[in-house]
Amino acid sequence: MDADKSLSELEAIIEAILFTMGEAVELERIAVATEQDEETCRHVIRNMMDKYSRDDRGIQVIELDGAFQMCTKASMYESLVKIA
Numbered sequence: 853m854d855a856d857k858s859l860s861e862l863e864a865i866i867e868a869i870l871f872t873m874g875e876a877v878e879l880e881r882i883a884v885a886t887e888q889d890e891e892t893c894r895h896v897i898r899n900m901m902d903k904y905s906r907d908d909r910g911i912q913v914i915e916l917d918g919a920f921q922m923c924t925k926a927s928m929y930e931s932l933v934k935i936a
Contacts, residue, residue: 862886863896867922876919 857865865886869877882897883890897913897920904912910928914921924932 857886857888859896859899862888862892863900866893866896867900870913870920870922874922876916876921878919882920 866882869882869885879890879893879897883893886893901913901915903909910925911922912925914923
């Protein structure tokens with residue numbers, strides 16, 4: 853990992869990428885954007901997935917064929933329908 857970026861900074865960057873893109877982003881593209889190797893990015897994303905999997909979170913990160921996407925948990929859909 854780049855000495856200039858801490859794990860928490862890297863997580864924040866990846867979180868911003870996934871939130872902003874709104875669609876699945878390939879691990880290779882995340883690695884290029886963060887100037888990190890794919891293994892480091894995968895490790896950070898897996899940690900994010902664990903964090904977001906807790907019951908007190910309304911979003912999650914999912915993996916789709918080597919790409920990652922931030923999305924709403926299915927358990928939140930009923931509330932979202934009320935506002936939509």
